[in-house]
Each structure stands twice: as structure tokens, then as C-alpha cells.
Amino acid sequence: DAKTTQPTSMDCAEGRAANLPCNHSTISGNEYVYWYRQIHSQGPQYIIHGLKNNETNEMASLIITEDRKSSTLILPHATLRDTAVYYCIVTGAGSYQLTFGKGTKLSVIP
């Protein structure tokens, strides 16, 4: 069973905020939400992760709902270089396994 559900694709205008949603309704209390992205023909790149609280770093912000059943990755000012497949992953403490689903293909449009 898929642990996360993401839209297949999204478009975003260059310079605007990109908001990528993820549903993880069966998340457990000790499971983290991770976001990675993969630009074509490259290895996945770590973006951000969180447990309960909202998180922000130099790349993005992560908003997790209070019930933790969904989250949103926000790229505040999308550029053409942000065009990639974005993966939302739920993984537990002590787990070495990252299960990448199909992700969301984000296209940033000039």
C-alpha cells in the first residue's frame, strides 16, 4: 500500500511560489515526512524533512497539518532549475529504507 499520495504533475510560473501537496493519512506518530527531488538523469536531492512542526531551510518550507495527515512543500520563488520530480516520503525512526513513489512532476514555466 502506498504511504503517500501526490498529484502526478503540476505547473508553476517562474518567480511564483510552488505549493506541492502530499497526503499521508496513515502516518504513525514516530514517522517523519521527507521531501526529495530528482532532476532528470540525476540522483535524488534532499530538500527538507519534519516530524510535527513546520520547517524552513534555504531551499523550501514544509507545512505539516496538525493531524499530520498531509503536508505541503513550498518553494517560495520557483525558478526553471526547480523543474524536477518531487517525492514525498514517510519513513520511521531507525528505518534505513526510503520508499520513493511516483512523485509529482513539477514544471516551472517561463
Place this chain on the structure above:
Amino acid sequence: DVKVTQSSRYLVKRTGEKVFLECVQDMDHENMFWYRQDPGLGLRLIYFSYDVKMKEKGDIPEGYSVSREKKERFSLILESASTNQTSMYLCASSLIFSPEEQDTQYFGPGTRLTVL
């Protein structure tokens, strides 16, 4: 910044050849991983290592072996390459391995292997 490098971006080998894929990380990470990525199947874990000379099988270890003689280097070996091992191979590393904590994996650029 964490840097994970892989020996080749593209590799073409013939069926039956022995293939070595090398991965090096420069952040003194304890854990290293080998995945393969295929269209429609996502990333699948082949092997991982949590210490020098220690290894654990992942989901699809058949046809592969690994070697970790030094902390920074993790090698994936295809003993006798077959066409169904044509894939993108990704190496990753992470700092810790603890039942209480989750750790971030950092990936290399990938090696696209074609077996003819």
C-alpha cells in the same frame, strides 16, 4: 556540503562481464547504500552497509555483491552482468543509524549502466 561521488555516469558492459561500481563519500558517514532505479518501479534497495566490512541485504540483492573496506568507499559488484541489470544505479550515504532517530540520505549523481 555532503558530497557523494560515483565512478562513472555512463557505463556499457557485455553480458557475463564482471562490473564494479564505485561510490565515495567525503562526510565521514557511517551508512552507505546502493539502489537501482527503473521506470515504474521507483528506487529499490540492493545492499547497505552500516560500518566498515559490514553489509546487509536490501530488497533485491540477487546477482550483486558489495564491498566496504574503507569507511568512505562502498563498491557494488555485478559478478556476471546480465541484460536485466541494465538500470540507473544510485549510491547514498547517511550519518547515523539508530532505532530512535531518522537520518537523511544523500545521493550521488547515479551511474547509468547498459548491459548488452
